Structures are given as structure tokens and as C-alpha cells.
Amino acid sequence: MSVETINSESLRQAMVDQLATDHADKGWTLRPEVEAAMRTVPRELFTPGLPVQEAYENRAVITKRRGEENISSVSAPFLIAEMLGQAADALGGLKGRHVLEIGSGGYNASLLRELVGVAGSVTTVDIDPDVTGRAIACLTTAGYDDVKVVCADAEHPVEPGRRYDLIIVTAGAWDIPPAWREQLTDIGVLVVPLRTFGMTRSWALRRAGVGLVSVSERQCGFVPVQGDGAYDVQYVDVADGVHLRLDEGQQIPSQRLDGLLATPRQEAWAGVSLPPPTVLADLDLWLATRIAAAGQEFVVLTAQDVAISSGVVAPSWRFGTPAVLHDDGTFVYRSELRWTGDAFDLGAYAHGPDASAAAAAAGRMVEQMRTWVNAGCPAPALHVVPAQTPDGDLPAGTAVDKRHSRVVLAFTLKEGSPDGAR
Ligand SMILES: C[S@@+](CC[C@H](N)C(=O)[O-])C[C@H]1O[C@@H](n2cnc3c(N)ncnc32)[C@H](O)[C@@H]1O
Structure with a gap:
């Protein structure tokens, strides 16, 4: 075993120890299977050219810029751990699940591959051929060449006719295009960093009638969605x-x-x-x-x-x-x-x-x-309904109109009455 391998192993274990501590400080639990996957996948294989110490810093590694703007990265470990935890909590575990990851890099896809096991599958899609090329090379080096990599704008169906138990979006979105809901299985979960009121949260959403409803949310920041779903900030x-x-x-x-x-x-x-x-x-x-x-x-x-x-x-x-x-x-x-x-x-x-x-x-x-x-410091719930939904059919809360959807943020106050703002 080389010095580099020992170093990488100990840095990885130290990073995950810190993630577990940080989760506990926030009152959450790092799920054991997420922890095990993060202890297994060598992150430095997805950040080639970076010193191994930096691959295990708890931050995003920017991999592509356009002018001043960051457009691709290997996401920060803490955020990946939180979002995988949201997904696993919402689905009651990820073993055997079929997953679509939107936004590639290879690291998160490898963790998902570990989590879904042999009975599950992982497809990752990126709009940028440089990113998919890099992801394929890194996945192959790391031994995760059974992850399917697609180059396409994920605003639209990625593998037409296929549905997924989990769609996990790893770019910052402003809206939820219809394809994301339509590609979910009946019990499927969408985890998406969505911007409302200029603030981005990672929402775990389940199908609810013609729309979606949240089960959890976390504060986060991401490089923006590009392509047909791009938005202006x-x-x-x-x-x-x-x-x-x-x-x-x-x-x-x-x-x-x-x-x-x-x-x-x-x-x-x-x-x-x-x-x-x-x-x-x-x-x-x-x-x-x-x-x-x-x-x-x-x-x-x-x-x-x-x-x-x-x-x-x-x-x-x-x-x-x-x-x-x-x-x-x-x-x-x-x-x-x-x-x-x-x-x-x-x-x-x-x-x-x-x-x-x-x-x-x-x-x-x-x-x-x-x-x-x-009111007990309530957390918000998010409802997403199609854009054509009339005011009278909206759930109680504050509605924000997007291109494809109307999103409604609601807080349930202590005494149990949802806030009635419209
Ligand atoms: C934060 S990076 C993904 C990180 C990656 N999941 C990882 O394992 O660390 C976000 C990626 O989303 C991609 N992206 C942005 N808009 C997209 C779209 N409409 N369809 C597919 N990919 C998109 C970008 O090209 C970028 O590479």
C-alpha cells in the first residue's frame, strides 16, 4: 500500500467523522448507509490534478467556469451527505432503487451506485459534453463503469419511457419542469435545489395528485441550471x-x-x-x-x-x-x-x-x-402544482408563479392552522 493510499484513506475517514459530528450538531443523523458509502468512495479520483488533502476538504471543487461564473463542480461533501440523507429518508432507504442524477461529476453517482446496490441502477445526465467526458473517465478509473452517463438537457425526458424512484438534481433550479415529475415512479422522490424568493433550498418532494409536496428541506447553494430551464439572476x-x-x-x-x-x-x-x-x-x-x-x-x-x-x-x-x-x-x-x-x-x-x-x-x-x-420556529412545506392551476385550487400559503409551475410555501403554526396567506 503506497503512502498516498494510506493518506487518502485516513483523510477520507477524518472527513466522514467530521460530517457525522456536523450532522449531530444540527440535530440530524448521518444515515449509516450514506456514511458507509462516503467512507468507501475515493473522492480524489473525481478531482484529478488536485492535491489529495484538498480533495477531502469539505467544500465544492470548481471544475468549469464561464467568464466569472462557476458552471460545474464536484459538490461539497456536506451537501452531498445531506441530500443523499433526504433521499434515503424519503424513500425509506435506497437499496434496489433506480436513480437519475441530474448534473454529473461522478462522485455523487458513485455514492449512489454504492447505495442502490446490484439490484438498483444509476443514470447520470449532464448538459455539457466536457463534464460527461470527464465523468466517464473518473467513473471508469474508480471502477463504477456500470453508471450510465448521458449528455442531454435534463429539462426534457432523459431516457424516454423510463421512470425512476429517485431523481436527484445537483444544479440550482428556478422551476420544476413537467418531465421531472413525469419521470418519477408512483412512490418516487425528487430531491432538487430550488430557488424561491431568491433563496435556494434542497427540497425532497413526493408526488401528490397532479403536483408534488415536500417532506424535508435543507439550505444549500449550487451552480445554476443551464439550457432550456436557465433563469436570470x-x-x-x-x-x-x-x-x-x-x-x-x-x-x-x-x-x-x-x-x-x-x-x-x-x-x-x-x-x-x-x-x-x-x-x-x-x-x-x-x-x-x-x-x-x-x-x-x-x-x-x-x-x-x-x-x-x-x-x-x-x-x-x-x-x-x-x-x-x-x-x-x-x-x-x-x-x-x-x-x-x-x-x-x-x-x-x-x-x-x-x-x-x-x-x-x-x-x-x-x-x-x-x-x-x-409559533415554535416552524419549518416550511412546499407544494408544487402545474402553472395552469387556478387560485381557488391552491393549497393555503404564499404562491410564487414560475414558468411551468406554481409553488406554494406554507408554514403550519403551533396551534395547527396552516397560514392562510395567498
Ligand atoms: C454541481 S455540478 C454536479 C456535481 C456532481 N453531481 C457531483 O457528483 O459532484 C452541476 C452540473 O449540472 C449540469 N447542468 C446544468 N444544467 C443542466 C441541465 N439542464 N441538464 C443537465 N445537466 C445540467 C452542469 O453542467 C454541471 O456540470
Whole structure:
């Protein structure tokens, strides 16, 4: 056994040990079969050219760029573990299942091959021939040449006539094309990183009538879907190193963005005391639905480290913080946390031409946060129905219209009543 092999083996075991610890810290369990697969598949065989230590860092390895944009990667181990866990939980295990992976690289497909066993099958599809070529070479080297690799736009049926128990999408989608639901078996599960309100979550969805309904969700980020399902995300500058991320079709006149952060900051605090495992990604979707239901302009704030260290902004998460642009020029966003010992409080920071209006807007945002905390910090459910579904047939919740579908986000409050926002 060479030094390199021993090194790779020990790095892999250490990476999976850390994944198990991280799952436990979040209150989840790393499923034993997912853990076993990740302890088996040598990730460095899917990152050729990279030093073996870097192959076992818990992050994505970018494999292709177009200009400034990352368009292909070997996904981060923590995200792969979480999504495989979502899939296995939803299907009660993956042994013997037939799987379609959308977005290739080879690593995740090999893990799936381990998980489905000899009775199952794995097809992986990528729109980019460079990626499929690379995936075939890596899969062959790693001994997983029974994974079927297809080069096609997965917006459309991949192997016409075939249905899968699991479709796992490993690129960030904005919509769910009809082919994804139609290719599922009756008990089939779709795991997909889907963007709603400019924020991406990996949703595990089951068939429900003519649509789909979620069984779990995780916060995530992915390179975007390309091809016929591609969508438009714009970043607009609001200060040095501070941007607003606008969703497909969202337009904001530039004069509304002038001097947005120039006035003194007003702040408000919810006055709550929460323990660290609280999933604040759920709060962010809750705020988005409340803001949309109130007819206000919801935007997502992103910031570079330098803008935070220089005090220009202090958002809850620099990669995507919920924010509102009010008609009177007030701008309010969810702030950094305020810690007391082992617990934290939730806050909102606001700027605007009228200081008292800004303070009131921050107060309204923390009121929404208090409502979420008092309701037991509920997680959202997602319903996906065809685009032609009339309003009257939508489930209760906040609806977002896409090209092929209408998606409805709903929170069940503590007393058991789903929120009735439309
Ligand atoms: C994050 S990478 C996939 C990672 C991979 N599953 C792994 O094992 O690490 C996402 C891939 O999705 C592909 N992709 C994007 N849009 C697609 C589409 N419409 N159909 C098929 N593949 C697509 C990209 O070319 C890219 O290679």
C-alpha cells in the first residue's frame, strides 16, 4: 500500500467523522448507509490534478467556469451527505432503487451506485459534453463503469419511457419542469435545489395528485441550471461590496437604490433567546412569505467581507439575507445575531430618509420574527402544482408563479392552522 493510499484513506475517514459530528450538531443523523458509502468512495479520483488533502476538504471543487461564473463542480461533501440523507429518508432507504442524477461529476453517482446496490441502477445526465467526458473517465478509473452517463438537457425526458424512484438534481433550479415529475415512479422522490424568493433550498418532494409536496428541506447553494430551464439572476450594487440579488423577472428602478445605506442605522430586537441549532434558513423563508403577503418588495442582500468588516452592513448571512425595500425609501434587513451566553436574539437594521419610519420598519420585521419564534420556529412545506392551476385550487400559503409551475410555501403554526396567506 503506497503512502498516498494510506493518506487518502485516513483523510477520507477524518472527513466522514467530521460530517457525522456536523450532522449531530444540527440535530440530524448521518444515515449509516450514506456514511458507509462516503467512507468507501475515493473522492480524489473525481478531482484529478488536485492535491489529495484538498480533495477531502469539505467544500465544492470548481471544475468549469464561464467568464466569472462557476458552471460545474464536484459538490461539497456536506451537501452531498445531506441530500443523499433526504433521499434515503424519503424513500425509506435506497437499496434496489433506480436513480437519475441530474448534473454529473461522478462522485455523487458513485455514492449512489454504492447505495442502490446490484439490484438498483444509476443514470447520470449532464448538459455539457466536457463534464460527461470527464465523468466517464473518473467513473471508469474508480471502477463504477456500470453508471450510465448521458449528455442531454435534463429539462426534457432523459431516457424516454423510463421512470425512476429517485431523481436527484445537483444544479440550482428556478422551476420544476413537467418531465421531472413525469419521470418519477408512483412512490418516487425528487430531491432538487430550488430557488424561491431568491433563496435556494434542497427540497425532497413526493408526488401528490397532479403536483408534488415536500417532506424535508435543507439550505444549500449550487451552480445554476443551464439550457432550456436557465433563469436570470441579477446583482445590483447598493454600496461598495454590497449587492441586492434580484429574482427572475424582478426589476427595481435604479433611483430607488441610490444612497440606500447612507443614512444612520436604526435597529430593533425581537427580545427572544434561541439556542444555536435553530434553523434560521426557515425563518428567512418565513420572512419572505410575510413580506410578499404584505405586498412589499422582498430582496436578498449579499455582502463581501470587506463591507462587513468596515461596518457598512451587518447582515445575518453575507451570502443571502432577507431584506425589504419600502416605497418611502426605507431599507430594512435581518441583522447579525446578538449573543448572550449560549443563546441569541434576532434583530433588524433599517436605513431611510425618515429615521422614525426606518425604526418602525425594523420593528415590524422583528415582530414577524417573534411570531415565527412564538409559533415554535416552524419549518416550511412546499407544494408544487402545474402553472395552469387556478387560485381557488391552491393549497393555503404564499404562491410564487414560475414558468411551468406554481409553488406554494406554507408554514403550519403551533396551534395547527396552516397560514392562510395567498
Ligand atoms: C454541481 S455540478 C454536479 C456535481 C456532481 N453531481 C457531483 O457528483 O459532484 C452541476 C452540473 O449540472 C449540469 N447542468 C446544468 N444544467 C443542466 C441541465 N439542464 N441538464 C443537465 N445537466 C445540467 C452542469 O453542467 C454541471 O456540470
